[in-house]
Amino acid sequence: MVVVPTDLLxxxxxxxxxxxxxxxxxxxxxxxxxxxxxxxxxxxGAVAAxxxxxxxWVVVACAALAAVAGxxxxxxxxxxxxxxxxxxxxxPRVQRALGWAARRLEHGAATVLFTARFVPFARxxxxxxxxxxxxxxxxxxxFVGLAATGWALYQAAVGAVIAAVVPGGPLITVPLSVAxxxxxxxxxxxxxxxxxx
Numbered sequence: 511m512v513v514v515p516t517d518l519l520x521x522x523x524x525x526x527x528x529x530x531x532x533x534x535x536x537x538x539x540x541x542x543x544x545x546x547x548x549x550x551x552x553x554x555g556a557v558a559a560x561x562x563x564x565x566x567w568v569v570v571a572c573a574a575l576a577a578v579a580g581x582x583x584x585x586x587x588x589x590x591x592x593x594x595x596x597x598x599x600x601x602p603r604v605q606r607a608l609g610w611a612a613r614r615l616e617h618g619a620a621t622v623l624f625t626a627r628f629v630p631f632a633r634x635x636x637x638x639x640x641x642x643x644x645x646x647x648x649x650x651x652x653f654v655g656l657a658a659t660g661w662a663l664y665q666a667a668v669g670a671v672i673a674a675v676v677p678g679g680p681l682i683t684v685p686l687s688v689a690x691x692x693x694x695x696x697x698x699x700x701x702x703x704x705x706x707x
Contacts, residue, residue, distance in 0.1 A: 528554060529564055533576040540580025540637070543630035547577075548665050552690075555669025566670055570662045577627065577658035578651070581637045585650055588641025619645060620653045627657040628664075 532550040539547030551573040558566040619640070626636035640650055672686055 526564075528557070529568065529572050532569070533572050536573055536576035537580040537583070539630070540577070540584050540633065543634065547580075551662060551665035552669040555666030556673040556686075557669070558666070559670035559673035566666060570659075570666045573662035573666060574655075574659045577661060578654055581627070581633065581654050581658065582651070584634060584637035585641040585645075585647075585654075588638035589644065590641070619649070620656075623650070623653040624657040624660065627654075627661045 532547075532554050535545055535550040536547035538545040551569065554564065554569045554573075555566065558564055558569050622636055623640065626632040637654075668690055672690060676682060676686055
């Protein structure tokens with residue numbers, strides 16, 4: 511059995527590469543909902559609270575910037591390509607989600623963009639429709655910036671709070687914070703799925 515020294519694990523998790531990997535996962539999460547962007551932010555939030563490196567504010571800033579970048583790419587795809595060009599966009603489930611997003615954006619873009627940041631599939635649909643419906647770019651970026659910052663604060667705080675409450679260093683707090691993040695994600699998905707039915 512191979513035992514990884516705690517100091518080595520903490521060093522790897524606190525390296526500059528961990529921020530880059532987290533940022534890539536968050537950007538990718540905007541397109542492919544199974545990429546664990548939320549989990550990466552929560553895990554680094556726990557590492558930041560446990561070891562102090564990277565600083566928690568850097569984790570939040572990188573996560574927020576990556577979330578804005580990913581969401582903006584989806585917005586640009588919607589604006590340049592529309593919502594029907596590729597076959598996957600014309601599937602019944604995607605069309606229902608796009609229709610839902612269009613109706614919601616008509617009645618409150620800020621609320622929808624902020625809420626969708628916390629719901630993976632809705633996030634993709636809302637950002638594509640925001641671009642396709644020509645929501646003004648300045649207005650879109652302001653809303654998405656606020657939503658991404660709130661989301662990044664929340665995700666990193668989950669990890670940081672668990673690290674502050676549970677002793678044991680990153681070997682304990684990172685897996686525990688990931689488990690809590692997954693559980694919270696499941697709860698949010700179930701709660702948000704009820705009204706759409």
